[in-house]
Amino acid sequence: MTALLIQPEALRERLTRPGCLVFDVRHDLADHQAGRRAYEAGHIPGALYLDHETQLCALKTGRNGRHPLPDRADFAALMRAQGLTARTDVVVYDAGNAMFAAHLWWMLRWLGHESVSVLDGGWAAWLAAGGAVETGARAPSLSEAQAIQGLVLSGKPSMPVVDARAVLSNLDEPRFTVLDARAPERFSGAVEPIDPVPGHIPGALNRPFERNLGPDGRFKPAAELRAEFESLLGGRLDRGIVHQCGSGITACHNLFAMELAGLRGSALYPGSWSEWCADAARPVAKGD
Structure with a gap:
């Protein structure tokens, strides 16, 4: 089984062998062009850029x-079109905290592609390790073998999702626990800098995604993550966890961290708070 995390030194060695695709998904929610500018100014040699606003979401x-x-x-x-085949190893990275990298990791797993890892510490860790830098834009270059092998889409998503209707029905008949990855002040409704309505889904618990990282910006050890999630969720783990955040991105960070901890099988609510609060008929809770 492919390791969920890869360290810069291991990636450097992996790049010397064929069959690996690296994706740069650096992004800024307040400046949608910042990620591409950063990519063109410097990226891991051979890495392709994917945009969270124009390529990795629907209309x-x-x-x-x-x-x-x-x-x-x-x-x-x-x-x-990026050159992904069923035999390709994939590594994804962002600026450093893995919030966007974990999202693409989840999307690829949802697609059915198992061989995908997140670069621990991202671009910052690559530079700190003395990794080589390539500048400018790079377009996909498909070999004849890649064109022939292609990518077979599995009939059923490999990572479970739930929609707003399922979350709404869960309020009256709880079957799973919703875990919100947003900052505590957004969860409580004290502030809301992005979405039009403050607060959270009633009954949800809060686990800010940054708590999955150590002071060095890399993921905490698996045992430490497991202890923290078990302390927060307790017996709720047995009946299922559904992750959400503002728009389905940092929710994947918590889901990824739980996978690292050996707590597998969580689902994602992709629409998350930004979809939930778009309908005034859906209930909103405030406070801790």
Whole structure:
């Protein structure tokens, strides 16, 4: 089984062998061009850039969240165009805290591609380790073998998702626990800098995604993560966890951290708070 995390030194060695795709998904929610500018100014040699606003989400309607999940067939076509085949090893990275890298990791797993790792510490760790830097833009270069092998889309998503209707029905008949990855002040409703309505989904618990990282910006050891999630969730783990955040991105960070901890099987609510609060009929809770 492919390791969920890869260290810069291991990635440097992996790049000397064929069959590896590296994706740079650095992004800034307040400046949607910042990620591409950073990529062109310097990236891991051979890395391709993917944009969270234009490539990794579906068309936004104003009611389906800020980063609606694309159709799986459309996403599969995008990844085929990048050169992904069933035999390809994939490494994804962002600026450093893995919030965007974990999201693409989840999307690839949802597509059915198992061989995908997150660069621990991201671009910052690569530079700190003395990794080589390539500048400018790079386009996918498909070999004849890649074109022949292609990418076969599995019939059923490999990572479970739930929609707003399922979350709403769960309020009256709880079958799972919703875990919110946003900052405590956003969860409580004290502030809301992005979405039009403050607060959280009633009954949800809060686990800010930054708590999955150590002071060095890398993921905490698996045993430490497991202890923290078990302390927060307790017996709720047995009945299922559904992750959410503002728009389905940092929720994947908590889901990834639980996978690291050996707590597998969580689901994602992709629309998250930005979709939930777009309908005034859905209830809103405030406070801790």
